[in-house]
Amino acid sequence: MSDTTAPPRRGFTLPPMTVIGPVLALVLLIVLGASLNSNFLSAANVTNVLARSAFIGIIAVGMTFVITAGGLDLSVGSMAAFVAGLMILVMNAALPTLGIGLPLVLLGMGVALLAGLCAGLLNGLLITKLGIEAFIVTLGSMGIYRSLVTWLADGGTLSLNFDLRRFIRPIYFDGILGVTWPIIVFALVVIIGEIVMSRTAFGRHAAAVGSNEHVSHYSGISVARVRLVTYVMLGLLVGIATILYVPRLGSASSSTGVLWELEAIAAVIIGGTVLKGGFGRVWGTVIGVLILSLIDNILNLTSLVSPYLNGAIQGIIIVLAVILQRGRKASS
């Protein structure tokens, strides 16, 4: 229905470094991985890496919108743990009445989406209606959700009923034509996110709000509503990520989702979104997520460096990836 025959306008000039930078870093990592281990490009390893990137990836797409609109959300990791815990508790509790089957799984999914949505809405309302700094609100909710999941689990681990776990395992491990569900959902979220960001009024409004709140306000954009929607979207995406996470190991504890918020934020920034807001790039975020996952993967596939130094290698590559994309800007 849309006009796809229109020729691209910037086809002749080489894309700027901000565009090539993250892609180049990703390509270099892939070449490095492939040269270090012959199994790196095997279907099994590619599936592993893409599927495990899906959680952070889906969340990071939402984070791209929040950051583009000038916000920040530190609570997503704890939120994911809390939503996972809640989902497991509800599914276990409803097991005797509903029995193992599709209705129970749908109930679990519904709970996860609803809980994510409410959590995002709560963050968003506190930030936009009460005008509290996003950093403070989400730092607070980060602690709250982390404590709540510890409390729900009584300090231990919440585990799905064993037979139920068998039943929902395919949500993480199976898929269509060898492409597993997490990868499919991740791809869909990215495509929809990219369209919303670059082709809709909402995407432009988010960038405008992040770029200059006052000008946006006088241009007739409801700053508060745009921001609120970005937090709600992020909450919903946390719910979706949790739906994919729970079937993997069938458990949640206070150590679930630790530091996911920082990984998501790092992926967003590596991808070229501006931390101060005003400009966002969903496809860049995907590259950022893949860079982060590949570093771990390559370090595990080889024994080049002492495992004590894994964090240092990660840090160096994150900073390098950002330098690579800003390099030309700094020198010109």
Added chain:
Amino acid sequence: MTFMKMTLGATALALMTGSAIAQTQVVGVSIPAATHGWAGGMNFFAQDAINRLEEVYPELDFVLATASDPAQQVNDIEDMVATRNISALVVLPFESEPLTAPVQAVSEAGIWVTVVDRGLSVEGIEDLYVAGDNPGFGRVSGEYMLSAMPEGGDIVVFRGIASTIDNERVDNFMAAIEGSNINVLAAEHGNWNRDTSFEVMQDFLSRFPEIDAVWASDDDMALGVLAAIEAAGRTDIQFVLGGAGMKEMIARTRDGDPMIPANVTYPPAMIATAIELTAVGLTSNAPVAGEFIIGSVLVTPENAADFYFPDSPF
């Protein structure tokens, strides 16, 4: 020295109990919050021991504080001394360094100090030290590997969070299998975390076409490893040795699961031992000063039932 300390400790206790016969004494218990499975179990056993001991000793009051970081733990301890007038402190330090000076101050104020699991940086502060046996944990695990794989084989090793505890375990494990035909293909940090271990094991499975066994060194890590093996459909791995005695894993060993033929204990209930011994010291003339090391025991299908605690969250 130890004898002197013990006699002194016993005398001090006798004096304390003698002068406070009628009035209640308060025992402060300060432990890290339940941030992972093992700590969750430890919290459970602490609460359980306190509930039980309050029945047994009407003359004792217990105050339990859980801290989510070392600074908060220091505050907890200062509050206990200032407002609850504790006669004894049972403390499992979050970290050794930051807790050493505050606990030393408590000790110098004449309060009985029991340190659990993680030792302080300065020796001789505590009256009683109750701890698990980390070198033993590694050694027992290594010896099990030797007996389970007399012909030798290729294994991968999962390490915990980089720390003294982890080093002691791994060093002693390596020492135990040294000179045998057991070959460690790779060792990587799984950080005592299921998700991390799942991903590391996936990568190990891509990297090595043939793995004979896994030393996961912890039951949370073992669960992640098992999930990765199952998902990959690999049949070359004969067994996974976890550790710490999580009840689900103990149950699987008890029920004869061939993938989990054994476990090595590192009981979170050691906090109960510490509280109990402290209570005995406060209320009787039995000397309890010194060191109490709780050995790491090999759990096999034959004795697994003795290590299964259905009520514990761990």
